[in-house]
Every structure is written in C-alpha cells, then in structure tokens.
Amino acid sequence: xxIFTQDVNGHLREHRRLMARRNYVACVLYDPEIVNGTFGxxxxxxxxxxxxxxxxxxxxxxxxxxxxxxxxxxYGPVIVPSLEYGR
Numbered sequence: 001x002x003i004f005t006q007d008v009n010g011h012l013r014e015h016r017r018l019m020a021r022r023n024y025v026a027c028v029l030y031d032p033e034i035v036n037g038t039f040g041x042x043x044x045x046x047x048x049x050x051x052x053x054x055x056x057x058x059x060x061x062x063x064x065x066x067x068x069x070x071x072x073x074x075y076g077p078v079i080v081p082s083l084e085y086g087r
Contacts, residue, residue, distance in 0.1 A: 001078065008061045008073040022060040023072075029053055032081075050082040 002016035029051045056076040 003057065003075050003078060008059055019057075019059050019075075024058050026056045026058060027053060052082050053080040054078070055080065
C-alpha cells in the first residue's frame, strides 16, 4: 500500500510503500457498528461481534529523540475490515 506519500517534513516522496526511519505500528480492534452507531441486527451496546482492525504507522521525525518537538508522524489509519467465511 502506498501510505507514505509525504515525508515527515512534508515533502512528497518517490518511494511511497516503505519509510526507512525508526517506526512502529499501533493496532486496535474495534466493532465498526458500535463506532459508527449503526447497530443493524445487533442489540444496542453489544455490536455485531465482528471485529475490524485499525492500524496506525508511527514514524520518527528527522530531529530524533533528543530534540524538542520530536513527536512521531502518524500515517493511517489503515482499516482492515472483518472477514466473512466464504466471501
């Protein structure tokens, strides 16, 4: 996936699939029906029981860890929807 369209300094990048910097990923499971408030057939407050995955890629800024304002740049979220058997 081409998610790294801009560098941490805002410049456009030629290579958009990889970022050669210190980075990490944060993954969160969630029920989209609860998040969106569209409960469908599920009982309110209980969701559908089908979990999706949201992934944020966090990349270190150019300034490194010692400089002030060195908070990582967030790319994402990339949403991986729940899969259904047979589809």
